[in-house]
Amino acid sequence: MSKYLILGRVSPPSNISFLCFHLAHSQCRQGWREYESKCYFFSTDTKSWPEANAHCMEQNSHLMSIQDIHERVRSSNPDGTRICLRFTFKIFWIGLNDLIVEGIWEWSDGKPFIEYLSFWMSGQPDNWNNTEDCGQVVGYNFGHWNDENCAAKRKYICKYINCKEIWKLQPGALK
Ligand SMILES: [Ca+2]
Numbered sequence: 001m002s003k004y005l006i007l008g009r010v011s012p013p014s015n016i017s018f019l020c021f022h023l024a025h026s027q028c029r030q031g032w033r034e035y036e037s038k039c040y041f042f043s044t045d046t047k048s049w050p051e052a053n054a055h056c057m058e059q060n061s062h063l064m065s066i067q068d069i070h071e072r073v074r075s076s077n078p079d080g081t082r083i084c085l086r087f088t089f090k091i092f093w094i095g096l097n098d099l100i101v102e103g104i105w106e107w108s109d110g111k112p113f114i115e116y117l118s119f120w121m122s123g124q125p126d127n128w129n130n131t132e133d134c135g136q137v138v139g140y141n142f143g144h145w146n147d148e149n150c151a152a153k154r155k156y157i158c159k160y161i162n163c164k165e166i167w168k169l170q171p172g173a174l175k
């Protein structure tokens, strides 16, 4: 059964084919954890950052970006808060990267990089050996961030925004 109520097409020139609104009480997909209208997936397997990025996108999500203090606190709080039960002492790739311009950090989901939410480990990012362009949260260091070589195999966190409280645009969904 469709989760969405189709409301109609958006007129050209938009390439967005329709608007939809979530009808029922929304839940995250199985295996994902809900927090404040967002759904998070904490992997148990390990992948390189590009593999993890592609995997999240295949799941209609992105590597996690940190867009407010709650996400940062949650991701940095190892005491069993809901979304970080399996977070303690582990390292997870998030969407953080400076792949395009060295030293300019961005989120892979295109959300703004909010400077005051930066949460780097002491001495990081160091772009060690000029090879570190992907960002991770370091569970054993209170969730502080480190840059590491993108080829390193790490666990990863995917995130998508739930439809519960927002109007959602789904490009091409009627094709
Ligand atoms: Ca770098």
Ligand SMILES: [Ca+2]
Pocket: 124, 125, 126, 127, 128, 132, 146, 147, 148
């Ligand atoms: Ca580093």
